[in-house]
Amino acid sequence: MDHASAPDKRSGFVTFVGRPNVGKSTLTNALVGEKVAITSDKPQTTRRAIRGIVNRPGGQLVIVDTPGIHRPRTLLGQRLNDLVEQVLGDVDVIAFCVPATEKVGPGDRRIADSLSGYARAKKVAIVTKTDAASREQITERLIEVDALREDWHAVIPLSALTHDQLDVLADELLPLMPEGPALYEEGVVTDESLEDRIAEIIREAALEGVRDELPHSIAVTIDDIATRETGSMTDIHASVVVERDSQKSIIIGHKGSRLRDVGARARAQIEPLVGTRVFLKLHVRVAKEWQRDPKQLGRLGF
Structure with missing residues (x-):
């Protein structure tokens, strides 16, 4: 077999849960180095599996971004949870x-326990937001997280905001990936269509600073x-769809x-x-009530 063309390159899929x-x-976004996932101070704003692509000298990490796992209250909630199930069954590292x-609370424990259902994926734990915590807090968290499971391949503290330890994470994740060539061409950062990315940007802007009933x-x-x-100019017509006149x-x-x-x-x-200008x-x-109506959910892409 000829391995000369791709010496020990690895590439595979990772997803972040919590x-x-x-x-x-x-x-x-910090790992990809470009904004591919919308962020918001409102929980549960991520809706679809966005893949962010990270190219490293040793290979490629493809990040599948799942919606946060939560107890579903609507049909939309149920579909989001099904999406999570599907993604977790397919990735190389969770x-x-x-x-x-x-x-660490009961919600964290529940999710950590549920990872046993995905036997093929290797498990890594990450302590995030270290820039906002004291050294004591970080140490305490590392001990708590380490105790949640026996099969962590690594437990890594980091800050996505200040990029502290981001490289360490990438260096820990790559060796856990299967050997093989890159899955996406150089220069590709996401497999989302342009329309989807534009729709997500508009949704993020619409979510900013609104009351809690809207997300x-x-x-x-x-x-x-x-x-x-x-x-020199692109015309974009978009609809922001809500459930009630209020x-x-x-x-x-x-x-x-x-x-x-x-806008x-x-x-x-x-x-x-x-x-171009827009x-x-x-x-x-x-x-x-679009979140509860299968027909409307389908039309809106869920």
């Missing part, structure tokens, strides 16, 4: 995340993307002020992505 808001999306700033009730659809003949008025704001802010914030991030037209529409 309670909502332990910093999984921030960690994905990395379990716990923030350094909070004691799960917002979906975004891209209705049209067209580059003008001159090539939510519609929150998103639009007084005389449309909030929607304008959402401006989203546009600033979309322009570097499409490489004219973004946002339309807010109500789809009653």
Whole structure:
């Protein structure tokens, strides 16, 4: 057999699991070096398996970003949990995340225990947000996390924010991957379509600073993307879909002020992505109780 072409290169799939808001999306973006997963101070904002791709001298890590595991209250919640199940059954490494700033609790224990159901994946534990914790807290957390399972291949403290120990994580993960060539070409950072990435950016902008009843009730659809003949401007028409009229008025704001802010914030991030100036037209529409309706969920891509 000829191994000369790819000496000991490894590549495979890793996913980060943990309670909502332990910093999984921030960690994905930090490793990839570019924003591929939306982050928000609202828990459970990640909805689909976004793959972030990390190229290292020794090979390639493909990060599958799952929604936080939670007890489902709606059909959407159930579908998200099914997605998690599917992803965890397919990856090479499951990395379990716990923030350094909070004691390990029953929710963490439940998730750590559930990992036994995925025998083929190797398990790694990560203590996140070390930049916000004292040395005592970090030590305490490492001891607690280490005790959760006997089969951790590594327990790594890190900060995605300051990039402290990020390289250590990548260096620990790569040897756990199967040998083989890169799964994606150099320069690819995600396998999400441009439309999906734009929709997620708009959803993130719409979530910023809204009251707690909104996060799960917002979906975004891209209705049209067209580059003008001159090539210097892209027109994007998108719908922000909510469940109730009262939510519609929150998103639009007084005389449309909030929607304008959402558009401006989203546009600033979309322009570097499409490489031209962007004219973004946002339309807010109500789809009653869409999270509980299989037909509407299908139309919105879930």
